Amino acid sequence: MNRFGIIGFGRFGQLAARHLRDYFDVIVTDARDIAEDAARVGVRTAALAEVAGCDTVMLAVPVQALEHTLADIASHVRPGALVIDVASVKMLPARWMTEALPASVDIVATHPLFGPQSARRGLAAQPLVICPVRGEAHHRVAEFGRKLGLKVSVTTPEEHDREMAYVQALTHLxxxxxxxxxxxxxxxxxxxxxxxxELCALIGDDSEExxxxxxxxxxFAQEITxxxxxxANGLLERSLKAGNRSVAAEA
Amino acid sequence: MNRFGIIGFGRFGQLAARHLRDYFDVIVTDARDIAEDAARVGVRTAALAEVAGCDTVMLAVPVQALEHTLADIASHVRPGALVIDVASVKMLPARWMTEALPASVDIVATHPLFGPQSARRGLAAQPLVICPVRGEAHHRVAEFGRKLGLKVSVTTPEEHDREMAYVQALTHLxxxxxxxxxxxxxxxxxxxxxxxxELCALIGDDSEExxxxxxxxxxFAQEITxxxxxxANGLLERSLKAGNRSVAAEA
Structure with a gap:
């Protein structure tokens, strides 16, 4: 069975492990003590170097920790391995992975547009965005995503980030x-x-990170927010002015 | 058949006429020419004085025109008649109606929390708020609302406006x-x-008025908006600061 390493065992890492353990020999690692969480999910923990040496390596750390993590694992990733990230933005992670990882390593940037809350009734029709970065492994990632029932889209990191300025930055604000x-x-x-x-219920548990x-x-986020x-400010100002006109007209 | 007058034949007046014409002899009036709209809905038009003289009079003008309309109809409303407004706020209309209408007239302030868009598949379970203002006619208004399938709540104008600062002012902003x-x-x-x-689809057609x-x-609206x-501004500021810290830590 192919070995699948997950680096970062937070909310998403645990969700991924639950869905991948039937298909791969999943091993996980995290900077914090995750013995209990791993036992509950039913996967094995290992040191960073071992997890980074798997056939497929998923980076599920907070995106703020991604560059640092890439520097830590670069020398442990095996030639021919596939490295995948799952960050909510794609331009920066795609660039960081390309710069940090040896040319012998395949890279696919992904964004699963779901989490434990939206996937609580299963993965069916949940969206998975795939951005090919290096090599051809994105084909088999897409195929596997569809096998899990996900709604797979393939796009570029830039197009992804443009759409997510609305779908995520504005929505989460x-x-x-x-x-x-x-x-x-x-x-x-x-x-x-x-x-x-319902929007509050969906994102209420998301981390500040x-x-x-x-x-x-x-x-692209700041422009949209x-x-x-x-x-909104303009509308309230116009509204106040209209209010004054209305009162004046009635007086 | 009881005569039911509707003053103001805009989006809501037309929706009301469609649902009331099977139960009442509905006659309608508006400052603009509504001959075509009335024919389409299947109700008769009349001059303001005649409509204001009905057994029940519904004020469906924009709330900004309500005080002015009350001044115009006060001398035409019959003793024992019932006057109902349908404005989206309740404290000011309740006060205006009380001050403008003769003591012999019953008054019920209402807020139908739906419009042509949300009621396009029927009235079932759509919310109707009723605020008793003068007399006991609110009982029969509530009964009739339930007969139409509406979800009727009875409350005070103040409690209504407090809740609507969230449910309407914030949501529509x-x-x-x-x-x-x-x-x-x-x-x-x-x-x-x-x-x-979906929020955009629901309110996209609402008027600026x-x-x-x-x-x-x-x-209570301004405090909440x-x-x-x-x-939101505070969140974006904290976010920018956190971003700078993260970049600094990585550098």
Whole structure:
């Protein structure tokens, strides 16, 4: 059985291990003590060097730790191995992997657009984005993704990041803000408000680290989030002015 | 058959007429020419004075025009008649109706939390808020609402407006902003983003007038929308700072 190494055993690493353990000999590692988590998921832990020496290596560390992790594993990855990342942005990780890993190593950048919350009822039709970076291994990654029931898209890191400025940066800004101001589950509610409550439920458990990565490491994010805030402010200003006109007209 | 007058034949007035014409002799009026719209809906038009003289009078004008309309109809409303408004805020309309209408007239303030878009598949389970203002007619309004399949809640104008600061002012600020910046229907999308797209679809056709009313005429709205914008700005600032720390640590 092919050996599949997972570096980083947080929320996504654990979700991946659960779905991969039937197909591969999965071994995992993390900077923190993960003995208990690994036992619960039913996979073996090992030192970083051993995990980095697997046939396939998945980097599931926070994207902020990715460059550092790549420097640590570069000398342990075997020629012919496949390295995959799962970060929520793709331009920077694709560049970091290309620069850090030996030319003998295949590279596929991926973004699973789901997590433990959205995949709680299974992987069926959950989106997986695949960006070919080096070599031809992206074909078999796509094939395996489809075998798991995922909805696989193949695109470039740049096109991915452009779309994710809306799909993630803007969406998580709105959702995280609503979670922080604790919008109440009102008795009187509309279908529209229900969408906001469900957005909160979907992203409420996401880490602050992921939020910062989505905002900071996507080169297109800031333009879109600033556009949103600028437009919202403009709307409230126009609204206030309209209000004054209305009162004046009635007086 | 009881005569039911609808003053204001816009999107909501037309929706109401469609659902009421089987139960009442519905006559409608509006400042603009509504001959064609009335014919399409299958109701009769009449002058303001005649419509205001019906057994039940529904005020379906934009809330900004409500005070003015009340002044126009006050002398035409019959003793014992019932006057209902359907505005999206309730404290100001309840006060305006109480002040403008003769003591012999019953008053019920209502807020149907739906429109042509959300009720396109029928009224079943759509929310109707009822605020008793003067007299006991709210009981029969509630009964009739339930007969139509609506989910009826009875509350005070103040409690209504407090809840609607979230359910409407905040939700419409977010939705209208997303519509204005034209968030794209991306190929790669998440369940979370789908909620934003559906929010846009639900409120995209609402009038600017309604938006301004929801923001300006609800005394609790501004506090909540400002809290949202302040929190979103704070999040982006913290995010930028965290990003700089991360880059510094990697350098």
């Amino acid at each position: 709105i959702g995280r803000t609503l979670v922080n101001i604790r919008i109440p589950d009102e008795e009187l509610k509309t279908d529209s408000y229900q969408h906001l409550l 992921l939020f910062f990565a989505i905002q900071n490491l996507n080169p 600033q556009q949103f805030i600028g437009q | 977010i939705g209208r902003t997303l519509v204005n910046i034209r968030i794209p229907d991306e190929e790669l999308k998440t369940d979370s983003y789908q909620h934003l797209l 309604l938006f301004f009313a929801i923001q300006n005429l609800n005394p 400002q809290q949202f914008i302040g929190q």
